Amino acid sequence: MPKKFPQPKTGRLLCLVQGATSGGWLAEALRQSQERFHAVFNSAPEALFIALADGRLADANHRAAQLTGYSREALKGMDLRELLTPWKPPPIARLQHQSPVKRPVFREGRLTKKNGAQKRIEFCRQWVKIDQENFWAVWVREVREDRQTEKILRDSQKKLRYLNYQIMTAQEEERRRISRELHDEVGQGLTALKLFLTSINRELSSDLQQNCQTMLDFLDEFIKNVRRLCRDLRPTxxxxxxxxxxxxxxxxxxxxxxxxxxxxxxxxxxxxxxxxxxxxxxxxxxxxxxxxxxxxxxxxxxxxxxxxxxxxxxxxxxxxxxxxxxxxxxxxxxxxxxxxxxxxxxxxxxxxxxxxxxxxxxxxxxxxxxxxxxxxxxxxxxxxx
Ligand SMILES: Nc1ncnc2c1ncn2[C@@H]1O[C@H](COP(=O)(O)OP(=O)(O)O)[C@@H](O)[C@H]1O
Ligand SMILES: [Mg+2]
CATH class of the missing domain: 3.30.565.10 (Histidine kinase-like ATPase, C-terminal domain)
Structure with a gap:
């Protein structure tokens, strides 16, 4: 079955015919499109600046005026460098040969307000084509205090974790050193003492031998404990x-x-x-x-x-x-x-x-x-x- 195309409504058709005959349905369509663009531009919840290649502002929306403290009129013609730091777009000569950039560039920076106050911001710039001309479209968003604090907290947690990592590695190294010292100095010394006592034991009278054996048993226990300590410190x-x-x-x-x-x-x-x-x-x-x-x-x-x-x-x-x-x-x-x-x-x-x-x-x-x-x-x- 042939596909049925929707028929234009008679009213809209009439309107187009009337527009064309009165010398500009195209101009009317353009006007409507511009109106739509301005409505969206001005009601956007983010500050939006439109600037020429050299950074001079061609337009700014309502939110941009609120954020900077300048009126929209005063913003027109201002240099973006006065407002945004850092503003370092590619040189104009390079931009002229550049088609509108597909990938937007995101930055963190500062905004200087009319009263001189500085605000931390995030902004995104994109080289766009509007009405056959190229412009910078720049979206600016204030960085809220809690997000700043969150970032500072995240950074310091990362540093703490790194510090902890260093401490644990150093601790493991230190344990190894103590274990070695304990084994070589104390352990060897105790073993030598035990051998010495054993040889003395043979020379002693039987009643003293009993006392010496108690000492030897105590020494054995002591050596066992030192060995356990060495093992705990450094699991050989x-x-x-x-x-x-x-x-x-x-x-x-x-x-x-x-x-x-x-x-x-x-x-x-x-x-x-x-x-x-x-x-x-x-x-x-x-x-x-x-x-x-x-x-x-x-x-x-x-x-x-x-x-x-x-x-x-x-x-x-x-x-x-x-x-x-x-x-x-x-x-x-x-x-x-x-x-x-x-x-x-x-x-x-x-x-x-x-x-x-x-x-x-x-x-x-x-x-x-x-x-x-x-x-x-x-x-x-x-x-x-
Ligand atoms: N397996 C377990 N059974 C019961 N309680 C435990 C157990 N593991 C840990 N705990 C509890 O968790 C607490 C913290 O343990 P830990 O951080 O190892 O510290 P520490 O051993 O120095 O007390 C202990 O004091 C104990 O109350
Ligand atoms: Mg514990």
């Missing part, structure tokens, strides 16, 4: 056994020390993470297990380390007494409040990942960490630190 197992084995060992050690039944499902992840990420994962799990030992009164703990490309997922669950997250979060304001939980979160973030905690009083606690395994994910992490 991590370097010797790799991360996966060290985590199993850490869980076993914690379960013996804190009297809970630990079960684990740990994928082999040694080749997937560099040493910095490995130490962060180790420290997160170490802190979670210490917290369980200190507070949870748990009888069962489950540790899961799973590869779910492109992520590594870590879960530490306990069936202990749990805690009120809101109350604990409120302690964050205190100078030393929740440093353990905060550093766990920061470490996850340093690996480009995130850490979440679920806990309810009487219902245990679950800590979950997600870390990207891909290079892309890690690069993203470095860019956000």
């Amino acid at each position: 197992l991590l370097e010797i056994m790799g991360l996966s084995e060290s985590l199993s060992h850490l869980l076993k050690e914690s379960s013996e020390m804190f009297h809970f039944a630990g079960t684990a499902e740990i994928d082999d992840i040694d080749s997937l993470c560099d040493s910095e990420i490995q130490i962060n994962i180790y420290r997160i799990i170490q802190e979670a297990l210490t917290n369980i030992g200190k507070y949870a009164r748990a009888t069962k703990v489950f540790l899961k380390v799973k590869i779910k490309p492109p992520w590594l997922q870590v879960k530490i669950e306990d069936n202990g007494i749990g805690f009120n997250l809101k109350e604990v979060a409120a302690q964050k304001a205190a100078p030393s409040g929740c440093m353990g939980l905060i550093s766990m979160k920061e470490r996850a973030r340093m690996c480009g990942g995130a850490l979440r905690i679920w806990s309810r009083e009487g219902k245990g606690t679950k800590v979950s960490v997600t870390i990207p395994l891909t290079d892309k994910g890690r690069q993203l992490c470095l860019s956000t630190i």
Whole structure:
């Protein structure tokens, strides 16, 4: 069936005929279009300036007058450089050969008002064609105080995070140094002392031997504690056994020390993470297990380390007494409040990942960490630190 085109309404047709016969339906259409343009231009909620290539203002809308404090008439002919800083468009010679730019240019800057006051603004300039001529169209928007504050806050958070990253890296380095000193100086010294005492012991009378043996037992315990301290400070197992084995060992050690039944499902992840990420994962799990030992009164703990490309997922669950997250979060304001939980979160973030905690009083606690395994994910992490 042939398509039916809509018929022009008789009234509109008449009007066009009348317009044409009275010498200008084209002029009338142009007038109407200009009226529409001016209505939109003047009622726009953003300040809008139209300027010539050299920056002189050809027009400005109502909002622009409000923002600058000048009347629209006074604005006409003014140089945009008097109003906007920075205003550095390309030189006129280059603009003449340039077709209207498709991509608008966004800037942050300052606006100088009639009374000399300066306002922070964002503006967007675009080289446009109006009635066969090229102009600058410039939209200007005030940056609101709360957005400024938000930006300052975001910047300082970023700096803080970077500082934290530096502190944690330095702390890890310092721990390594102390652990070495402790092992080489104190540990070796104690072992030498033990050998010396053992040889003296052989020479002693039997009643003194008993006393010396008590000293030797005490020394053994002391050496064991120094070794544990060295291990905590610098998990050498991590370097010797790799991360996966060290985590199993850490869980076993914690379960013996804190009297809970630990079960684990740990994928082999040694080749997937560099040493910095490995130490962060180790420290997160170490802190979670210490917290369980200190507070949870748990009888069962489950540790899961799973590869779910492109992520590594870590879960530490306990069936202990749990805690009120809101109350604990409120302690964050205190100078030393929740440093353990905060550093766990920061470490996850340093690996480009995130850490979440679920806990309810009487219902245990679950800590979950997600870390990207891909290079892309890690690069993203470095860019956000
Ligand atoms: N697994 C857990 N079970 C019960 N309470 C916990 C657990 N983990 C953390 N908490 C609570 O969270 C608080 C903050 O922990 P954390 O930031 O590690 O600080 P700290 O160990 O120095 O007290 C603890 O004081 C404790 O009340
Ligand atoms: Mg803690």
